[in-house]
Amino acid sequence: MEQKLLNLYHDTGIYQLEFGQAIMIVVGLLLIFLAIKKGFEPLLLLPIGIGAVLVNIPGAGFMAAPVYDAAGHMVSPGGLQYYIYHGGIETGLFPLIIFMGVGAMTDFGPMLANPKTLLLGAAAQFGIFATVIGAVLLGAAGIMDFTLADAAAIGIIGGADGPTAIFVASRLAPELLGAIAVAAYSYMALVPLIQPPIMRALTTHEERSIKMEQLRHVTKAEKIIFPIVVTILVAMFLPSAAPLLGMFCFGNLMRECGVVDRLSDTAQNALINIVTIFLGLGVGSKLSSEAFLNIETLGILSLGLVAFSIGTAAGVLMAKVMNKFSSTPINPLIGAAGVSAVPMAARVANKVGLEANKQNFLLMHAMGPNVAGVIGSAVAAGVMLSYVGG
Amino acid sequence: MEQKLLNLYHDTGIYQLEFGQAIMIVVGLLLIFLAIKKGFEPLLLLPIGIGAVLVNIPGAGFMAAPVYDAAGHMVSPGGLQYYIYHGGIETGLFPLIIFMGVGAMTDFGPMLANPKTLLLGAAAQFGIFATVIGAVLLGAAGIMDFTLADAAAIGIIGGADGPTAIFVASRLAPELLGAIAVAAYSYMALVPLIQPPIMRALTTHEERSIKMEQLRHVTKAEKIIFPIVVTILVAMFLPSAAPLLGMFCFGNLMRECGVVDRLSDTAQNALINIVTIFLGLGVGSKLSSEAFLNIETLGILSLGLVAFSIGTAAGVLMAKVMNKFSSTPINPLIGAAGVSAVPMAARVANKVGLEANKQNFLLMHAMGPNVAGVIGSAVAAGVMLSYVGG
């Protein structure tokens, strides 16, 4: 009896809790606080935060592997997050399903009306690769222990696209997944703070006041054919980006084709919501003290911020160049939207534009580079998977 | 560096693409075109078409099997379609869940009001077995390489019921699954073209003008008890049909019982939509060039057309016979609805009936044989699974 009482005491969190676990529970609570009180991408950061708390409860076994006897019968079941992580994240299924849902939510209309804004979505990916160099430098200098695969996975934070970052990290650097996902979603939430100073620093008041011509009407047929064109181009030129872009285009085709609205509706609601809950819990499961409480995490968080800033700057500078050579005026602010972070970055461009000129509505113009940024970072992800894996 | 560039080139679709894959991508695009532009069962053919495109992208690895090291850790994850196919189609889970949802969408009222229309649902299954003979003949003659299991799986196309066809094919002839599913859904979409000439050829104008008596009111209690009766009869007489019909009746019971509407609603919407998306991608994964681009596919497509035509004819002829012996008049056109293809075949019967007589509304009368056809083909499927498997 006393033995049992002692057992029960030995089972408690108080007895078992290690310092690292306590810290990580606090980190989890911090993410929950940021999600609820500060509105930082709550759809992801709330489940990630809860996942981080749960996985660090000592003895709760959320990441316990199931045990089978020799005959294949289950001796003890695995933990919830074990099944979620290995079933949905390690396999890449959850990010792909979410990407399909995001595709079903995306309107390519503004981009199709002004295809040259795709260049802005390309330029902003410079943040990704500059960060890779940064991580490689830290690794080569021996300051942090980053391989090329790690550097690539860290760079993708600059893509400002959560599912892409999780997909790439799960394939190239699973042990860094937690830190990378947290960095990606945190910085996406910080877009309204990070971007404006950079945008103002790189542009003059006149440039920010530039009004753009109204976008032409885009027909239904264009919207339907576009995802098919993208899929074919990806198939021809970058198959390693096909999982991400193929599912994205599938979702978008369901949205635009008009004959499978019930599937599109489910992809945008029930399905993406279900997967988001589990994706968050699964990402949170990687927020263990061993994986998170080290110098590399600091590196990842700093490099992520650098990536965002460089991406924003590259987008703005590219827009300035394009404005020089374009027949129609291009407001450089919309270049910042090229980092993706849909639709936040486009709203930021709109807001900074309004500051300069009360009549200057850039939102729709910024949506073009914004969704182009999603394609751009998926392409960058494909190159990385091919280059590092191949 | 040049090596890496070369690697990247070797990774491209252009370098790797085989002729067969290119053709199959075109086939996938054709299915997408038929789904969107022609409205051919878009809920299934669109995902199948996309699935066919994705699986044939060389190097994208949508059907790659996961690789584990000796300790059971994942070395490289599998592809999306690998997990979908092996998790949901090979196991039979997806067709069964869809059948449950279809059950929750089906109203047996018109059939219960006139139970003898069940005979029409039986007669129309002759298309299935006549096709089996056709396939067996082609196989026995050495023209095509069909086993009895293949022949049975091909015959089920004549059942005009997608999930049943996929369920049977996944068990009896998985390598033909792609062609069989495509044939089944294509012909179901072609019902308005295939059936009317046959219906007109086999009936006189007078027969087509026959008006039927109004259906009696069916009580709630009858609708609730009916799926239970079917389940018990299946349990007693044809357990091999129990997976399909048991889930179908479960769905129907949820619909009719009135006390689990939230489950019925989910089975008819979120759940069936989610599974439909994945079922389509999974079926599409079987549209590889090796499995599809051969003479057998031509055989399957031709035999499927034959199956539909014979099933339609058998239904109409049976209805003519019944009309002779019945006390109440029976319009032979409703016999064509016995092939299932709910609710398309019933609408076709209604339309052809209206051509002959502007006042002749056969829709509700045709719904009886129509849903009876679903039961009939599930029973036929059970016999096949028992006969061929046993």
Next chain:
Amino acid sequence: MEQKLLNLYHDTGIYQLEFGQAIMIVVGLLLIFLAIKKGFEPLLLLPIGIGAVLVNIPGAGFMAAPVYDAAGHMVSPGGLQYYIYHGGIETGLFPLIIFMGVGAMTDFGPMLANPKTLLLGAAAQFGIFATVIGAVLLGAAGIMDFTLADAAAIGIIGGADGPTAIFVASRLAPELLGAIAVAAYSYMALVPLIQPPIMRALTTHEERSIKMEQLRHVTKAEKIIFPIVVTILVAMFLPSAAPLLGMFCFGNLMRECGVVDRLSDTAQNALINIVTIFLGLGVGSKLSSEAFLNIETLGILSLGLVAFSIGTAAGVLMAKVMNKFSSTPINPLIGAAGVSAVPMAARVANKVGLEANKQNFLLMHAMGPNVAGVIGSAVAAGVMLSYVGG
């Protein structure tokens, strides 16, 4: 040919049906009847009943294990219920997901307004442990073959919480899961019959007429912080209860935080409905004749009834004691709601209160102990898992 006909006959249910299977099919039909006609927890008992019917169809193979050849290729697929049971119930995933959904449906407001009602939720758990003693006595006396694990799993029926009972039973006594789940949901449905006589026997008319003070307003912030507090306390003091209470609090936090309403909505609707359908089918799969048709089931059903009655009595008596010492009046009837069975038990308390005093509305007051009972039985479950497993 005759051979094949004979095979088909040997495949029929009539030929194969064993007496036990026939009885269990009748039991399944009885559950369906209770669900539909008597309204006994239909959301669970209907799928469980269907599951019981399907699993007992001889030769239908709903619980068949898949067969793989040496190379890992599937030779024959498993049955639907095999995949559901081993994928969702044996692993504990389904009860945990349902508990998350229940958390998202629960309003802790009334409990937060009057926290001392938590004591009632504690007292009512006495039913659980008294039942354990009962089962242990039956086991020790050699009347029934119960181990301590079995006794613990049986006791949890008294928790009046379906998912908790299934979760505990799947870990401690999987072979009794069917009987335990059926008992738990049946008695929950019988709350309006079981509780009132006990409540009336233990209270005077004056006590039942006691009016309680109106509950204070509970702020949004309290509701948001509360699930976090519970999670931390569980983490510190009873990690073995963390899977259940962690998911419950996660669901509740999604509900209250106000920034992830789309996730909360999905957790309360599409997701919980999908899982409920499969949970029911999976639980039904444990209603085989070997597992159910024995003396132990009788013991489980009787002990379950005892558990409910003792829990109700303990709650009422605790409320009487509290009323003695409390500064504000406490109607003893609300103690009965401490068994959980949300929201049925609270409604019963309200109804019995109205009988004694037409102006006495106890519903909101009873909701406090009612949701406290959910926490109480999850804590009891944690102690059991730790004590018996440890």
Next chain:
Amino acid sequence: MNNLMSDGFGLMLLGMGFVFTFLCLLIVSTTYMSKLINRYFPEAAPVAKKPMAAPTAGASSASASATDPKIAAAITAAIHQHRNR
């Protein structure tokens, strides 16, 4: 070869035979069932739609009060349309 053909014909005979047998059985059972029900339980107050209770949990209830039937009809139609969109 011959074997395959005879198997095919066997399957056809057995299959059509079984389909007809089973569906005839169903006709008989259904007819009998309907007669039984309509004699002994003649449209006995069809099982009322109850407000859904969540599996085990609080939530819901408070079945909404009456609203102007004309508006309600419009809404129902709209929701239906929306659902089937």
Next chain:
Amino acid sequence: MNNLMSDGFGLMLLGMGFVFTFLCLLIVSTTYMSKLINRYFPEAAPVAKKPMAAPTAGASSASASATDPKIAAAITAAIHQHRNR
């Protein structure tokens, strides 16, 4: 035998003890939490319901404009009823 019984009683004692301890702890924590919140953050503008942004993606926004409150009430009721159907 005896072992099983003593284990049973041990489980009861420990179990009820723990349940009471834990729920008492929860009473204290909850009461304290409520006091703290209501003193330092007295109903400070409850976290507003924001229009839902999709995870990472465009979609949505365009929060619907005001409609006649009476009709809106009717609609809300209808939708609620519909949802809970």
Next chain:
Amino acid sequence: MNNLMSDGFGLMLLGMGFVFTFLCLLIVSTTYMSKLINRYFPEAAPVAKKPMAAPTAGASSASASATDPKIAAAITAAIHQHRNR
């Protein structure tokens, strides 16, 4: 070391090169696609939204009849708000 750095620069060059190449290709294709479509299929009656048919099964149809457009507008707004809640 050096190897890691050169690999990093290689990845950057190749990556940015490829991203620009691919997105330029996409600009060309998209522009060409739009021209083609707008010349040969000028807004040809956009594919109509059909009432959804369930995969293979009965259900549905009976597309709802017309309702007072003002109420309908209110409802649509309400449902939209509700959906995006």
